[in-house]
Every structure is written in structure tokens, then in C-alpha cells.
Amino acid sequence: MRPMAQIAMVMNLDKCIGCHTCSVTCKQAWTNRDGMEYVWFNNVETRPGQGYPRRYEDQDKWRGGWELNKRGALKLKGGGRFRKLAGIFSNPRLPEIKDYYEPWTYDYKNLTDAPLGDDFPVARPVSQLTGKPMKIEWSSNWDDSLAGAPEHGDQDPMVQRVRRQAAEKVKFAFEQTFMFYLPRICEHCLNPSCVASCPSGAMYKRAEDGIVLVDQDRCRGWRMCVTGCPYKKVYFNHRTGKAEKCTFCYPRVEVGLPTVCSETCVGRLRYLGVILYDADKVTAAASTPSEQDLYEAQLGIFLDPEDPVVQRAAEEAGIPYDWMEAARRSPVHALVGKYRVALPLHPEYRTMPMVWYIPPLSPVVDALTETGHDGEDLDNLFGAIDTLRIPLEYLAEIFTAGDVGPVRASLGRLAAMRSHMRAINLGEPPDTSIASSVGMESAEIEEMYRLLAIAKYEDRYVIPTAAVGDARRLEESALPDGCSLDYDGGPGMGGDGPFGQDSGRKQLPLVSVESFHALRKRQTADREDT
């Protein structure tokens, strides 16, 4: 056993109202630069819909993720090492800017500078790539909230797959049935195919917290990672010629703060926490023959932080105590492993994604209420979950490689929770058979309810800081090989530029220091002035 810690995320899709606040704040924080106009580390897609970039889930076209070869071993779907190097001079599987959208701005100056005339001056859209006026025909959220679904909805690769299996019936019921929002960030996979695709070795998974990053100094712009990632969450900065991706806001996470998308989420639907996993088992789990078993296989490599054997192994592996403590309190561990309501996004890509989703029950409840039934009555709900085969199968295509079992189980638990808690709210004695019908106990259901409905900031984001682990490693290097300040760009003796000290680099700007505790106090305080 080789335990490793991963900071993972769970999103409760029932709560997503599709406001795009996460996308906008993320963009303001990370991608508001030249060459990154089209880049959305976080985006919110309407499903059914094509997603961003268009039809990214069509792996027959884009060849992202892993597949099994004839001997049953993992191999990159985009081709092995030799194939990658032989084809390095161009990448036929690279999405063009048109598959995202052509970024534009508006000719705002015209509003003030236009000569006096009979017409109101307008700000025409101008392409940021060509600098010429352009016609806006597509963008990242063109099909937001099912806009244009009659025309574009059929192009959702998952809709196409559902239809192939579940006959004509799907076609009629489809548009009326449901819609939900799917916020997506980088999955920070346990078996990242983007990292495996990078010829330069510039992409890496951090050993401490599992965050997948691009080393900007090592990236040489071969663009293989963009193809390798089946979620298309590695982007090519067309100004700098380097790959960039979601950083899981590592500078914030390192000091115990949630990511920007989590922090600013209006629906408070994101949960952050530590998950322990056995790094030795990752490859075997990702090589599970049947795609539909991958969800269970991934659950199988997670470690229980309460288990003394795991605790001892984690200590030996150098996982700091506060990380173990965080793993025990982790909401992600609870939702993924304990209550089993969260599911991975497209496990069939075999990358072992680490951003999981609680599937939305609301389309079922809404559909039921519309037909005049009591949408929160358990029998009605259970029946509806099964009979509304369309959303179940669609959800299963997204979260469990088409296996409706885990989706039904997850939705069943959510439905049971609604019925159970409704009884409590109405002052009735809750029916204990409700809990047992989904394999849970009343107390467990109420705990889950607290985590899903009430959970405060500290309960949703249980993030250990990097400081303790660092302190320990610094302690161990009490007698380092060189001066500890003598790193590239440091104030030490060896860091001189080509023309002596102070040449060749810029000095650090003077900034006011805010401690972690001060910042946290300010952000979690009820009043502004504290």
C-alpha cells in the first residue's frame, strides 16, 4: 500500500442554477489575459448540450483519455509514445479555435468617436484574432439553458448514445423531459492522460495534494496534452504558445482557502476535501476490463482514513497529521465513499477523475409535480426514478459509462432523504423503512442531509494547509546542501544575473502580508468590520 492524498471536489448538481458566477470569477482570477480569451478553466454546460469545446465527449473524433489494448493493458487513445513523436510536427486531433469559439471584443470607441449623424453609433463586434469586424455565430454558452436545442441538441454525443440504445421513445420525450447544468473544471485525475501525453514532461501531478499542473518553463508547446485530455480542460495559450490549465487554485488551497469557483459559488454546491488513495492500485483499477466497473474500481482504491492500517501507512508515507485529520472530516470522502451519492464524470475515459458529481434529482421531482403528483412522496419518487428511463440513462452515460445502477442508487438515496426530512419538518415520526430501503440508517440520512443542505463554510471546505508538511520537510533538511536562500531568483549568493547582482530579473514587489488566519477570519466573519 502506498497511500497518497488528493484534494478532490464534489459538486451537488441539484443546487446549480447555471448562473456562471464560478466561470466568471475563475476567468477574472486566472484567464483574463491575451491568448487566453477563449479559455475557461471553469465552465458551466447545459446538458443535454454539446459542451465546451463543442462535442468534446466524442472520443472517436478527439481521441482523448485511455483505452485498453488487445492484451488488456492501458494505452493512450491518441496513440503511444512512438506514434506521438512521429506525429509531433502537427496534431490532427487538436481542436481548432473554431471548435471553441473565435474570441471577440466590441468597437466601443465608435460609441464616442462616431461623427454626428442620423443613426445611433453602434459598437460592432471585432475579432480578437484578426482584428476585423466579425459575425458572432458561436460561443462557449451558445446552447445555454437548451437555447437552440431543437437545432443543436441532437449533436450532444451522449444524447446520440442514449438514442442508439433506447429506441424511438427517447426522441419524443427528450426535449420536454429535463435539463440540468454541469459545471466543469479540470478533474485532476489519478491517472491523468494529459500528463502521460506530454512529450516534454512539463505536466505533472503534485505528490502532496494531487493537483495537476503545467510547468510553464518546461512546456514546449507540442499540444499533445490538449488532445490527451478527454475533458478538453487543457488549453493552448495562443499568445505564449504554452499549455495552461485549471490549477485548482493551488496558491489558495495551499493556505487552506477554497478554490475561487467554490468560494464564489452562489448555490454553495461545491465541496472540497482530502481523499486518500492507494497509488499502487491506480493502474490496475484503470485497466478494469468493463467500462461499467470503473466506478466501483475507483471506489476500491480509496482508503478509509479511520482504518488504523491506513493511518500507519499514511504516516510512513509522510502524509502530515493535519492532512489525516482533514481526510477524516472530509465532506468529499463522505459523499463519495460513505453515502455513495457522488459519481465520477465519464469514468470510461479511464483517467480516474477526482471531481465528482451528485446527480440531479430535480428533473424527476419537477416532472412528477407537473403531472399533479406529490413530488416528494417516496413511492411516487421511486416509481418516477425508474419509469423516467430517459434521464436515468442519460445521466448514466455521463456518470457511470451507461450503467444505470449506481445512478438509480444515488437518486434513491437523495429521494429517501427528501421523504425522511419532510416527515421531520412536518412533525411526523419518520418512517424508518425509508432509510432501510436505500441501505442507510436514519441517523446517517440526517447526517447526509446536514452535509447537503446546511453545511457551513468550514464543513464544505475542509482543506489542510501545506504549511505543516513543509515545516516538517524543512526540519528534516536542517543541514541542506547549499544556502536555503540560494535558489533561482532568491536573495542568496548564487542568484546573480549576467551583469552581477540585481541584473536580469525583477525585484519582488513590496506587498502587505496577510496571515492565513487573518484572511480566514475576514472571509468567514459575519460582519465586515471584524
Added chain:
Amino acid sequence: MTTFLWGALPYIAFALLIAGLVWRHRYDKFGWTTRSSQVYESKLLNIASPAFHYGILFVLVGHLIGLFVPESWTESLGIRERTYHLFSLYGGTAAGALTVLGILLLIYRRRTNSPVFRATTVNDKLMYVVLLGAIVLGMIAKLTHASGDGYNYRQTIAPWARSLFTLRPRTELMQGVPVLYQVHAVIGMALIALVPYTRLVHMFSAPVQYLFRPYVVYRSRDPRQLGPRPARPGWEKTDA
């Protein structure tokens, strides 16, 4: 003049190459990239770029064989000059034609596709002039001396090139060389000197190590590098 062109220029070019690479590696790793324009336009690039790159790799191999495999070696293998000439003429022309076709397509794409053209810097344009000049003049030099046994550069240019490495350049060998070959050699040296200062630098990051490393790379944070790191050349400025 002879001494400068054939005795000094090669060393200047080589020094500029090495110094440029060291400077780039130390101070501009961020700028060290292919600066691909594929996201703007993919169709033409998928044909032109492999054609050019594979072509130029064959051309490179041809130059290495021509300059650094002495005539006596091939003769001891029983390869006559005439055979060698024909081999180098047809092989070289094929590779050269592929390269020229590729680069012309690439330049056409660069000029006609508006986003690609806008992403072209002055540095790129200079590089294209020198690169295209070196390739085209090389082809012309070869083809104008194609008849009969052709020009046997392995008795003049090749020994001169090898003598550069012994630090005793035999400049006199280059005096009788046809002028087209001379011009090609000078532009070639200019190109070598330019490499580290242009996007051509990406040739030195051919990712051969990819064949040998494990698929998933793990790295630990450097505990000594806490907090933000100083701004670096090429990086966007974050402090106002």
C-alpha cells in the same frame, strides 16, 4: 575575406549558437516554445508541417553524411564517386523538394490566414527569409551542378568543415568552390547563428526522453520556494 568567411565566421556562428542557447535556457525558458499556430488553422498545417519537418530532417541527415563522412570511408566500402553523386543528387533533391514544398505551403498559410499572419513577429519574418534562402540556394547550388559527376564537394567543403573542429580551419580549400555553394554556406552559418534567437530554438527540445520516462510524472513542491516567485523575462508582468 577568405579568412573571415571560412576561418572566423563559422566560429562566430557557433559561439552565437552556444551563447544564445545558454542565455535562452537561463533567462528565457518561458519563451522556449514552438509557438504553434495550429489552433488558428489546422488543415493546411497538417499537410505542410510534417512535409517540411520530415524533409528538413532528411536534409540534415544528408548534410551530416556529406560533410562528416570522409570520401575515403565510402570508397573503402566500394561506393564509387559516381554512385555517391547520384545517390546524393536524387535523395537530396527528393528531400529538398519535400522541404521546399512544405515551407512554401507554410509561408502561403502564414501570409493568407489572417490570425496566423497577425501572430507573426518581425523576428519570425527575418527567420523565414534566412531559412528559405538557405534551403532554396542549397537546392539551386546542387541542381546547377548536377550534370555528369556533379561538383564533388567532398574534396573541398567537407574537409574544410571537418577541419573546423580541429581548430585549424583549412580556409584555402574553400577558395575554388563554386560561388553558389559559398553563398549557401554563408547563409547556412547565419541560420545556425540565428537559431537560438528565433523560434527555431524548438529544434533543441526534441522530446526524445518521452520514450523512456514513466507516463505519469509526480513532482513535489519545493519547500524553499514559498510564496510568489520573482517575475521572469517573457512572463506577463503581474505587478502594476
